[in-house]
Amino acid sequence: xxxxxxxxxxxxxxxxxxxxxxxxxxxxxxxxxxxxxxxxxxxxxxxxxxxxxxxxxxxxxxxxxxxxxxxxxxxxxxxxxxxxxxxxxxxxxxxxxxxxxxxxxxxxxxxxxxxxxxxxxxxxxxxxxxxxxxxxxxxxxxxxxxxxxxxxxxxxxxxxxxxxxxxxxxxxxxxxxxxxxxxxxxxxxxxxxxxxxxxxxxxxxxxxxxxxxxxxxxxxxxxxxxxxxxxxxxxxxxxxxxxxxxxxxxxxxxxxxxxxxxxxxxxxxxxxxxxxxxxxxxxxxxxxxxxxxxxxxxxxxxxxxxxxxxxxxxxxxxxxxxxxxxxxxxxxxxxxxxxxxxxxxxxxxxxxxxxxxxxxxxxxxxxxxxxxxxxxxxxxxxx
Ligand SMILES: Cc1cc2nc3c(=O)[nH]c(=O)nc-3n(C[C@H](O)[C@H](O)[C@H](O)COP(=O)(O)OP(=O)(O)OC[C@H]3O[C@@H](n4cnc5c(N)ncnc54)[C@H](O)[C@@H]3O)c2cc1C
Numbered sequence: 001x002x003x004x005x006x007x008x009x010x011x012x013x014x015x016x017x018x019x020x021x022x023x024x025x026x027x028x029x030x031x032x033x034x035x036x037x038x039x040x041x042x043x044x045x046x047x048x049x050x051x052x053x054x055x056x057x058x059x060x061x062x063x064x065x066x067x068x069x070x071x072x073x074x075x076x077x078x079x080x081x082x083x084x085x086x087x088x089x090x091x092x093x094x095x096x097x098x099x100x101x102x103x104x105x106x107x108x109x110x111x112x113x114x115x116x117x118x119x120x121x122x123x124x125x126x127x128x129x130x131x132x133x134x135x136x137x138x139x140x141x142x143x144x145x146x147x148x149x150x151x152x153x154x155x156x157x158x159x160x161x162x163x164x165x166x167x168x169x170x171x172x173x174x175x176x177x178x179x180x181x182x183x184x185x186x187x188x189x190x191x192x193x194x195x196x197x198x199x200x201x202x203x204x205x206x207x208x209x210x211x212x213x214x215x216x217x218x219x220x221x222x223x224x225x226x227x228x229x230x231x232x233x234x235x236x237x238x239x240x241x242x243x244x245x246x247x248x249x250x251x252x253x254x255x256x257x258x259x260x261x262x263x264x265x266x267x268x269x270x271x272x273x274x275x276x277x278x279x280x281x282x283x284x285x286x287x288x289x290x291x292x293x294x295x296x297x298x299x300x301x302x303x304x305x306x307x308x309x310x311x312x313x314x315x316x317x318x319x320x321x322x323x324x325x326x327x328x329x330x331x332x333x334x335x336x337x338x339x340x341x342x343x344x345x346x347x348x349x350x351x352x353x354x355x356x357x358x359x360x361x362x363x364x365x366x367x368x369x370x371x372x373x374x375x376x377x378x379x380x381x382x383x
Contacts, residue, residue, distance in 0.1 A: 008035045008312055011092050011102035013082045015041035015066050016049065017294040017368060018277025019108030021301030027073045029309035037074070038100055040092065041066055042081040043131075048369050049110075050294055052134040053163040056126070056235060057170045058141050064369070082109070085249045087270055104272055104308055107246060107259060108301070111278035111292055114241035120216035125154070125234040128163055137235060144233055145171050152221055152229055154213055155237035156180025157187070158329050161196055163237055168203040169332030177206040179221060179229065181238060184209055187327060189347035192339045199331045213238075240292055242279055254281045254289075263319040264307035265300055274308065276300040285323055286344035294368050296322065330361045 012023040023039045045063035055061050070077050081095040085107075091099040113129030115122040126137040144151060151174050153164040164178040178184070178200065184207055185193045200207050214224040220231035242257045252260040252269045259275035260268050261282060267273040277297030282290045290296040299322055307317035323343035330336045336357030340350040351357075 007033055008103045009038070009101060010035055010104045010106060010308060011038045011040065011100050012106040012108055013040045013085075013092060014108035014110055014277070014279070015039050015046060015077075016108060016110045016277060016297070018110070018279075018297035018301045019106065020046065020066075020069065021298050022106050022108060022274075022276055022305045023075050024070065024073055025302060025305035026308055027075050029305060030312065032074045034312060035309075036076070038076045038078060038102075039066070039070060040078045040080060040082055040094070040100065042079070044079045046369065047131050048365065049130075050365050050368065052128055052131065053159065053166045053237075055131070056128055056134040056137045056141075056163060057166040058138050059170070082245070085245065087249055087273070090272065102272075104274065106304060106308075107251075107267075107273060107275040107279055108277050108297075109243050109245065109279050110297075111240040111242045113236065114239035115236075116241070117239050118213055118215060121236050124216045124218055125236040127236045128159065129237075129240055137233070140233060141171070145173050147232070148173050148175065149232035150175040150177075150220075150230060151233045151235060152177055152179050152231040153235045153237060154179045154181075154221065155239075156182065156184045156207075156209070157237070158185070158327065160237040161185055161200075162330050163235055164205045165199060165203055165331040165335070166333075167235075168200075168205045169334070172204060175206075176204065177208060177229070179208045179211050179213065181212045182210060187341075187345065187347065188337070188339055189349050189351065191349060192337055192347060192351045195337055195351070195353055196329075196331065199335055199337075203332065240278065246275070246279065251275075256281070258289075264317045265304035265320060266307065274304040276304050282320060282322070284344065285342075288344060290322060291345070295324075298368065328357065328361045328364055330358055332358075334358055336361045 012019045023037050027037045046066050083095055084093040090102050093099050113127030127133050153160050168176040185196050212224045213221045215222040221229040246259045247253050251267050258281035261275050261280050265274045278292040284290040303320040310317040324341050324345040327339045338352050338357040338360050340348045
């Protein structure tokens with residue numbers, strides 16, 4: 001129960017794109033005597049996950065501190081790991097032993113690399129999904145470059161394409177290849193895919209399509225057809241998974257462990273819990289689950305913040321309505337592909353490429369990191 005005379009306590013767990021957006025927008029939507037927002041994150045920095053392939057390729061990234069990003073907002077920042085949530089007592093338990101009381105919880109713990117889908121990933125690959133593994137690959141890179149090592153990037157989706165291109169452009173001494181379980185860039189238009197194939201050839205990246213990996217060992221990739229692709233290093237980009245906390249605390253989750261929410265991002269199990277970003281499952285246009293992306297997670301944060309603010313002030317919340325506009329991928333620092341898509345993410349046969357696309361991608365990535373506090377602009381949810 002809320003104590004008499006106290007403002008409403010919202011605890012946001014996870015300060016990635018979605019959690020930071022929710023916390024900052026909520027803090028701006030309501031007065032400080034109406035809401036107290038606490039933001040909990042395991043790290044003191046804001047990790048731009050969408051740049052981890054750049055980090056893996058040896059670029060130096062500057063991480064903004066969360067303290068700077070919430071400065072002046074009234075948000076209380078707690079840097080600690082969440083270990084548990086007691087929904088009955090409405091408390092978030094932290095690694096340091098403290099507990100934070102909440103009236104409303106926003107669950108935004110994001111996702112990480114899936115190291116269980118194929119045996120040997122955890123032991124013999126660098127999963128490109130979190131800062132630590134990306135940094136570990138960057139540490140191993142100088143020796144790989146010195147010896148002209150063979151690097152296998154696994155995953156033919158956007159992350160794999162971006163990672164292979166980034167590596168090959170920055171380190172032509174490496175023998176870089178891209179191993180795709182199905183085809184290259186399955187979500188792209190035919191002409192867009194042709195462009196990516198040409199870019200890979202230009203960068204010296206060998207593309208293996210329909211090469212399904214059955215196991216990773218110290219020797220390399222063992223494909224399900226029995227062949228072996230030897231490797232000095234494996235960068236794994238195929239698949240993300242979510243923490244099991246949501247399931248452990250009894251929230252309804254889908255088969256992938258993502259929290260089932262209504263059209264205001266509120267858990268269907270618990271009206272005092274909202275979920276945003278990779279941690280939540282939301283049906284998109286055409287009924288297809290929104291893919292894990294900062295492009296989908298940030299608008300979820302908008303919806304959640306607005307819904308919480310509306311309910312606390314006796315208004316009816318607006319429903320989440322999302323449509324896709326484009327898929328934008330970098331192909332190194334000087335090339336890219338900006339693929340227009342329909343509302344349901346299926347590709348149109350319209351795109352642009354080259355430096356203009358690379359520039360557009362860079363602008364979008366910067367915008368995603370720096371603008372979560374804005375109340376207007378593209379983050380106004382399209383109706
Ligand atoms: C290499 C790469 C490239 C990508 N490129 C794109 C792209 O171009 N466009 C796009 O839209 N998406 C892209 N993505 C996907 C995108 O990064 C994710 O979908 C997005 O980061 C999800 O945002 P989020 O806020 O839900 O979670 P996250 O960004 O994962 O943030 C979750 C936060 O929770 C914290 N946390 C987790 N567990 C705990 C705990 N127990 N206690 C405390 N804190 C915790 C984490 O430290 C983190 O700060 C890319 C991903 C990768 C890896």
